[in-house]
Amino acid sequence: MNVTETTAATACWGCGAPAGGEHFCAACGKIQPLPRGTDYFRFFGLPRKLWIEMGDLEARFHALSWKLHPDNFVRSSAAEREMSLERSSQLNDAFRVLRDPVARVEYLLELEGVRKEGQTKQQAPPELLEEVFELNESLDELRAARAAHQAEQETAGLRRRLEEAASGFEARLEDVDRQLMAAAREWDVALDAENSAAGSAVLARINEILNRRSYLRNLVRGVTQELGEA
Amino acid sequence: MSRTVGIDLGTTNSLVAYVDPATGRPKCILGPHGSTLCPSVVSLDADGAIVVGEPARRRLLTQPDRSIYSVKRLMGRGLDDVHNELKLFPFRVDPESRQVIRVRLGDRVFTPPEISAFILRELKSWAEHFFNEPVDRAVITVPAYFNDAQRQATRDAGRLAGLEVLRLVNEPTAAALAYGLHEQQRGLVAVYDLGGGTFDISVLKLISTGQGDIYQVLSTNGDTHLGGDDMDNAMLAVARQELRSRFGRELDAQAEPLQELRKALSAAKHALSSEEKTAVRALLGEDLAYAREWTRAELESLLAPIVERTMGPVKQALADAHQKPQAIEEVVLVGGATRMPLVRRRVEEYFGRPPHTELNPDEVVALGAAVQADILEGGAPQRGMLLLDVTPLSLGIETMGGVVAQIIPRNSTIPASAQEMFTNSADNQTGIVIHVLQGERELARDNRSLAQFTLRVPPMPAGMARVEVKFLIDASGILQVEARDLRAGEKQSIEVQPSYGLSDSEIERMLEESIEFAEEDFAARQMIEARNEAESILTATEKALSSEAGAALDSEERASIEEAMDALRQAARGTDYKLARSAVEALNLATHHLAEAMMNQVLHVAVEGKKLSEV
Numbered sequence: 001m002n003v004t005e006t007t008a009a010t011a012c013w014g015c016g017a018p019a020g021g022e023h024f025c026a027a028c029g030k031i032q033p034l035p036r037g038t039d040y041f042r043f044f045g046l047p048r049k050l051w052i053e054m055g056d057l058e059a060r061f062h063a064l065s066w067k068l069h070p071d072n073f074v075r076s077s078a079a080e081r082e083m084s085l086e087r088s089s090q091l092n093d094a095f096r097v098l099r100d101p102v103a104r105v106e107y108l109l110e111l112e113g114v115r116k117e118g119q120t121k122q123q124a125p126p127e128l129l130e131e132v133f134e135l136n137e138s139l140d141e142l143r144a145a146r147a148a149h150q151a152e153q154e155t156a157g158l159r160r161r162l163e164e165a166a167s168g169f170e171a172r173l174e175d176v177d178r179q180l181m182a183a184a185r186e187w188d189v190a191l192d193a194e195n196s197a198a199g200s201a202v203l204a205r206i207n208e209i210l211n212r213r214s215y216l217r218n219l220v221r222g223v224t225q226e227l228g229e230a
Numbered sequence: 231m232s233r234t235v236g237i238d239l240g241t242t243n244s245l246v247a248y249v250d251p252a253t254g255r256p257k258c259i260l261g262p263h264g265s266t267l268c269p270s271v272v273s274l275d276a277d278g279a280i281v282v283g284e285p286a287r288r289r290l291l292t293q294p295d296r297s298i299y300s301v302k303r304l305m306g307r308g309l310d311d312v313h314n315e316l317k318l319f320p321f322r323v324d325p326e327s328r329q330v331i332r333v334r335l336g337d338r339v340f341t342p343p344e345i346s347a348f349i350l351r352e353l354k355s356w357a358e359h360f361f362n363e364p365v366d367r368a369v370i371t372v373p374a375y376f377n378d379a380q381r382q383a384t385r386d387a388g389r390l391a392g393l394e395v396l397r398l399v400n401e402p403t404a405a406a407l408a409y410g411l412h413e414q415q416r417g418l419v420a421v422y423d424l425g426g427g428t429f430d431i432s433v434l435k436l437i438s439t440g441q442g443d444i445y446q447v448l449s450t451n452g453d454t455h456l457g458g459d460d461m462d463n464a465m466l467a468v469a470r471q472e473l474r475s476r477f478g479r480e481l482d483a484q485a486e487p488l489q490e491l492r493k494a495l496s497a498a499k500h501a502l503s504s505e506e507k508t509a510v511r512a513l514l515g516e517d518l519a520y521a522r523e524w525t526r527a528e529l530e531s532l533l534a535p536i537v538e539r540t541m542g543p544v545k546q547a548l549a550d551a552h553q554k555p556q557a558i559e560e561v562v563l564v565g566g567a568t569r570m571p572l573v574r575r576r577v578e579e580y581f582g583r584p585p586h587t588e589l590n591p592d593e594v595v596a597l598g599a600a601v602q603a604d605i606l607e608g609g610a611p612q613r614g615m616l617l618l619d620v621t622p623l624s625l626g627i628e629t630m631g632g633v634v635a636q637i638i639p640r641n642s643t644i645p646a647s648a649q650e651m652f653t654n655s656a657d658n659q660t661g662i663v664i665h666v667l668q669g670e671r672e673l674a675r676d677n678r679s680l681a682q683f684t685l686r687v688p689p690m691p692a693g694m695a696r697v698e699v700k701f702l703i704d705a706s707g708i709l710q711v712e713a714r715d716l717r718a719g720e721k722q723s724i725e726v727q728p729s730y731g732l733s734d735s736e737i738e739r740m741l742e743e744s745i746e747f748a749e750e751d752f753a754a755r756q757m758i759e760a761r762n763e764a765e766s767i768l769t770a771t772e773k774a775l776s777s778e779a780g781a782a783l784d785s786e787e788r789a790s791i792e793e794a795m796d797a798l799r800q801a802a803r804g805t806d807y808k809l810a811r812s813a814v815e816a817l818n819l820a821t822h823h824l825a826e827a828m829m830n831q832v833l834h835v836a837v838e839g840k841k842l843s844e845v
Contacts, residue, residue: 096643
């Protein structure tokens with residue numbers, strides 16, 4: 001167990017019973033303040049696994065929404081209203097991140113200290129360098145043609161080449177997504193086995209896969225945008 | 231214990247509703263004029279008294295320089311935002327207005343929240359009269375696509391009216407609540423809300439859980455400047471062009487005849503929802519009148535582009551909800567403008583199913599607000615209903631080069647939050663400026679500025695300061711900001727001065743000033759209004775009787791008019807405002823024929839019986 005998460009000593013603000021960082025005090029039922037650094041998995045009572053069953057997550061989200069929503073605290077003290085606001089916003093933030101498979105992976109990497117928030121590498125992966133070079137050349141040609149107001153049929157060949165390149169990169173993107181899923185399963189296995197060395201290795205690999213993924217996505221998006229504008 | 235009511239603060243009409251504890255159903259409260267609709271019109275009397283609703287609406291015609299309508303369009307907006315509106319609306323904006331617009335009524339100047347507060351006060355008094363006890367808590371609805379500044383302005387209006395605003399609820403979501411209760415709907419629902427001044431589209435998922443029903447908004451979109459007003463303006467532009475080309479006459483944008491014409495055209499628009507054609511007649515002065523037939527076909531071809539403007543937001547909302555039009559199981563229409571067959575056809579065509587129109591589109595939002603008020607009084611699990619709404623616009627902060635970094639994406643369930651870390655970029659820099667924006671564009675200058683504030687840090691080398699800022703959007707869709715200096719470990723309270731809003735001290739001052747407008751006894755005020763009304767109609771009738779048309783009346787008709795005048799004079803001296811009001815109605819009825827006769831005597835009667843194409 002992670003030492004920094006030990007919040008069991010926290011006492012309920014209302015009755016003084018140990019509240020242990022739970023949403024409500026088990027003894028008196030009062031809503032509890034949100035300890036700093038509570039992570040999204042823990043908030044939902046889930047282990048830090050990457051495979052999450054959507055129906056289960058949604059059911060947990062609904063159950064917690066019924067309890068934590070500010071609608072239930074309009075007549076409570078200002079402090080309790082504040083706690084409800086904090087907890088329900090955390091609930092919604094957590095649901096938004098965890099239900100999205102990619103955002104979930106990014107969040108785990110941040111949580112495990114593998115990457116800092118919003119930090120992605122935007123370098124081309126070495127095996128793609130040549131293709132990216134060609135793609136950029138074609139894009140430049142298309143922009144030049146547009147600047148010279150060339151007719152649509154004259155750029156048709158160029159456009160076809162770009163579309164082919166884009167669909168090639170999209171296929172790679174699907175491939176990357178498959179790699180990501182496989183790596184995610186490996187992380188879950190390492191977590192179950194409490195094998196932290198294997199876990200760190202997988203996370204490092206996941207980080208690389210994610211970087212490649214975001215690079216490819218930007219590439220595809222850029223091409224689609226250029227083609228759309230023409 | 232005081233009561234919590236639900237209020238629909240609309241562009242054209244406002245309503246107040248409550249949940250009947252006996253039936254558990256929401257109901258709108260009737261006003262003193264026998265209608266649940268309170269026209270969102272405010273007028274300042276020459277003696278300094280404020281008049282709201284139906285009597286103020288009549289004053290739009292007689293005292294346009296002391297009256298204002300559609301003030302919702304100005305809420306939370308700066309002078310630059312409304313530049314185009316000012317050409318179309320008779321708003322008399324104070325030239326000294328800066329970030330908050332100030333409007334002139336007679337010789338006084340008010341902000342839009344103050345004017346909205348007058349409307350809220352009126353509704354509050356309706357409710358207090360109805361319950362016979364004080365009402366000081368309310369849920370108020372806003373267009374889903376309202377930004378932070380527009381929401382804050384609405385909340386300020388509530389505060390100025392002496393109401394604790396427990397929650398702002400999005401109008402389409404409120405409508406869904408009312409419909410859900412009514413129809414026991416499940417699954418995916420789209421709410422298409424075209425009102426007097428705003429358009430909203432929301433996509434919701436209705437989910438049954440063991441504890442009750444959850445109304446989860448998946449996405450919302452809209453246009454806060456698109457509605458029935460724009461339709462009236464389009465009709466008005468056509469009519470003014472007709473007057474111009476036929477008589478070379480220009481109507482003054484500020485004056486009475488234009489309002490008379492607008493009123494007649496708007497009535498024709500309403501009539502054309504059920505009729506194929508209708509006659510428009512408006513007396514515009516001693517020698518000018520507008521009178522011709524409008525057809526539904528003509529109206530529809532004129533308004534189709536306006537209706538089409540709603541489709542962009544509709545498509546975006548569906549895309550954001552990851553849904554196709556066919557997947558939507560129920561479509562609900564809200565807002566007076568959805569009575570138009572053109573709108574209904576377009577919506578049905580797009581979704582491939584007939585929309586729901588069972589509930590009165592004017593009342594359904596207020597009914598939903600009352601349901602939410604009831605949930606807040608009792609608690610969501612106790613009422614078995616929970617509303618999960620979203621923020622309509624992405625929240626971002628300005629970074630290097632004027633680019634926006636998005637921190638809370640649009641359509642995030644609220645409350646929602648984001649934490650960002652800030653540091654000093656230069657040695658010994660003591661302030662870090664943070665600019666918060668709302669919108670979907672990449673550059674800061676293309677988005678709505680919400681607030682700018684400075685984080686204080688002790689002098690230290692560049693990059694050493696660590697200030698964590700928490701941005702939180704509450705359940706009303708309003709932003710809160712809190713900062714924490716991680717080195718000193720202390721919280722910093724941040725004075726967030728809204729870019730387009732009133733400061734707390736301004737509100738305090740307005741609250742003090744508003745005491746002079748404090749409500750008199752409800753019945754006494756109604757009686758004063760009825761008396762004023764009686765006076766103006768009596769004067770007008772006397773004038774009409776002495777005109778050429780008056781002289782031509784047969785003696786029987788003249789006698790019946792004089793009889794009605796006497797009855798009104800007597801009622802106006804009494805204390806029963808209902809009696810006085812019905813005497814006004816009786817006189818109106820008695821002079822109906824006289825008014826027509828006067829119209830026919832006008833020299834220039836515009837384009838009688840001609841089609842638009844022949845003008």
